[in-house]
Amino acid sequence: MTAPEAGRGIGGGGYGAEETTTFGFPRDTFRILHVSTGNVCRSPITERLTRHFVAERLGVLGGGLIVESAGTWGHEGASMESHAETVLAEFGADTSGFVGRELLDEHVIMADLVLTATRDHRAQVISMGHSAGLRTFTLKEFTRLVRAIDPTTLPPLEDGVVARARALVRAAAALRGWLLAPTAEADEVYDPYGAPLTFFRSIGDEIRDALDPVVTALTGVPARA
Numbered sequence: 001m002t003a004p005e006a007g008r009g010i011g012g013g014g015y016g017a018e019e020t021t022t023f024g025f026p027r028d029t030f031r032i033l034h035v036s037t038g039n040v041c042r043s044p045i046t047e048r049l050t051r052h053f054v055a056e057r058l059g060v061l062g063g064g065l066i067v068e069s070a071g072t073w074g075h076e077g078a079s080m081e082s083h084a085e086t087v088l089a090e091f092g093a094d095t096s097g098f099v100g101r102e103l104l105d106e107h108v109i110m111a112d113l114v115l116t117a118t119r120d121h122r123a124q125v126i127s128m129g130h131s132a133g134l135r136t137f138t139l140k141e142f143t144r145l146v147r148a149i150d151p152t153t154l155p156p157l158e159d160g161v162v163a164r165a166r167a168l169v170r171a172a173a174a175l176r177g178w179l180l181a182p183t184a185e186a187d188e189v190y191d192p193y194g195a196p197l198t199f200f201r202s203i204g205d206e207i208r209d210a211l212d213p214v215v216t217a218l219t220g221v222p223a224r225a
Helices: 042-058 082-091 105-110 119-127 139-147 161-175 197-219
Strands: 030-036 065-071 113-116 136-138
Touching (some): 030 105, 030 161, 042 065, 065 161, 082 197, 113 139, 119 136, 136 139, 139 161, 161 197
Parallel strands (some): 030 113, 113 136
C-alpha cells in the first residue's frame, strides 16, 4: 500500500473547478485563517508574519490572498499583547490596526485554509462543522505536510497564488494520514500569554520557522538568504 500522490484523492469541500466555493463565495480569493485562544498573542503573530513574508517574496500582499485571525475565546476588540507587537516589529512586520476577534461560524465558512496553534484549537474548529476537516490543520502539522509535497506538482505562480494555494491544501489533506507527528507536542505552538519577552521571542521564532516553508510553497519563492 502506498501513499496517495500529492494533490490527489481529495474532492468536494469547495476545491473543484467551479467558479464559486461550496458556500457560494467567489473563487478569486483564498482566505487563510489563523486560530489561537485569545487572538492576542499567537494568532496575531502568525497572521502578521504570514502577510509580511508573502509581501517580502512577491513584493506585495495581493493576488487574492487574504490573511486573518480569530480566537476560540477571542478577546473581541482587544489589541494584541505588547510583547507580540515587539516580536513582530523585530521581524519588520506591520502591527498597526489589529483588533482581536472571537471565532465565529462565518470565519470558518469563509476560510479556505485554517491553521491553528494547537490540536485542541484544530478540534474546536472542526467541531463547528462547515466541512472544515479537510482544510483545518495545526500550523506545524501543515508545515510537515507541505515539506513532503513536490513543488513541481503545484500550479506555477503565473496561474495565480489562489490556484497554487488551493492545490497546496488538496495535496496536504491527501497526505495527512501518511505523515504523522513524531510526538503529540510536535504539532503544538504553546501559549506565551503572560510570559516574559524572551519566551515571546522563542514562540516568534517557532512560528517563523513553521511559516517559512508554507509561504515558500504558496508563492514559489524561497526566503531571501
